[in-house]
Amino acid sequence: MIIGILQATWSIPEANSLKDKRQIIKSMKDRIVARMNVSVAETGKQDIWKGCEFTFVTVGAEKKIVEKRIAKLSDYVRSNPRLVLMDISTRYL
Numbered sequence: 001m002i003i004g005i006l007q008a009t010w011s012i013p014e015a016n017s018l019k020d021k022r023q024i025i026k027s028m029k030d031r032i033v034a035r036m037n038v039s040v041a042e043t044g045k046q047d048i049w050k051g052c053e054f055t056f057v058t059v060g061a062e063k064k065i066v067e068k069r070i071a072k073l074s075d076y077v078r079s080n081p082r083l084v085l086m087d088i089s090t091r092y093l
Contacts, residue, residue, distance in 0.1 A: 003093040004066040006056045006073055007043070010083040013050070021049045024082055032056070036073055051086070066092065 015021040029040055037058055044053030056073055060066040070090055078085055 002060055002063045002066045004058045004070040005091045006070050007089050008077050009053045009087040011051050011086055012083055015049050018049045025052050
């Protein structure tokens with residue numbers, strides 16, 4: 001069993017309140033969960049309305065499959081025009 005973890009931190013320039021932030025990140029989170037075989041949690045910056053941090057996790061029997069999912073997820077999180085990617089890291093266990 002291989003576990004893939006992707007952690008990403010974004011800036012949200014168009015958010016002017018926590019309500020704006022929640023709307024933007026909920027939309028992104030729902031799209032990712034619907035399209036990819038990953039679990040997601042907001043793991044940092046919950047009270048900061050101009051930023052967010054998410055951790056995505058996927059599990060598979062083979063490392064190649066998990067690496068492919070993480071690569072696809074990485075490409076997707078980098079492409080969101082409403083968010084500015086500040087940091088991204090990947091780990092495998």
